[in-house]
Amino acid sequence: MKSILYIAALTFSLTLSATAQDVAQEQSEQDERSLMQRGFEMFFEGLLNEVEPLTEDLNQLSDALEPSLQALIEEFGPALRDLADKIDDATRYEAPEVLPNGDIIIRRKEDAAPNTDAPSADGQIEI
Template sequence: MAQDSEDAPGLMERGAQMFLEGLLKEVEPRLDDLQGFADQVGPAMRGFFEEMGPALGDLMSKVEDWSVYEPPEILPNGDIIIRRKPQTPEADPEIGQEAPTDPIDL
């Protein structure tokens, strides 16, 4: 009897196993949906990356800091533009020192 109790899973282990089995049952249909979506969209995405990959790679190498740009905007005519964010006060290259960031109280 002592050997049976050592081999049998404890209460915590059984609870964890039941929790994980329940979680798997909940997630499984969503994983099937995701697989179906991947099967449907995969060929189109593959074609997009084959065609646009080199151009996107070239663009990525030319832009040093993406944080200075707004998110892309699609215009009514289908053009896509990426605007630069308004400049924040930074170092003035002509003077060689930082511009003041706090307003001056008079």
Template sequence: MTRILTVLTFCHLCAAPVAAQEEDAPSMMERGAQQFLEGLLLEMEPAFDSMRGFMEQMGPALTDLMGQIEDWSVYEAPEILPNGDIIIRRKPEGTEPSEETPPQIDL
């Protein structure tokens, strides 16, 4: 009887950490979501690297441009010409945007 009680106690003590690990372990859905996101990050890494390179090259130029333009409200929305050029026209003098009419943006 003492042997059986000792064996049962030993089994119970060994099984307790295993049960605790199962409760803390992520579910299959959590593991699947984690693997999906890790795969997505691996796929997007080249795009992030090229974006980082673009910002390193264009960042100073964009900062300089932002410093040169004092008030963006005096310019019209950018316009793309058929040849691919992008122009930003200055609004005629004396026209101020009305607060009643929101600006229209073509997407």
């Protein structure tokens, strides 16, 4: 009878020990996750605190430059639109290339679609 009690007590203590280890392991994993989460929170809070004065300065600068930029857009906007209308699709051309003599050439890609605005054989462009 004593041996059965010893076996039951041993089994109960081993089960209790294994359960305690599982609980301790789960608790440590949760602690690690919460520590990592807290670390990330602290990092981003510090980053935000460092960047906040810069964003305020940038807002002040943009407020100061806004009238000048608006005037620039009003003055150069129509000219830039005309220029954009005259320039063919940029994807039809290779990257600019600087020759040894300093000239810059931009070659048309071989597989580019033909330019429909190109002059006809007699040199005239239809309007």
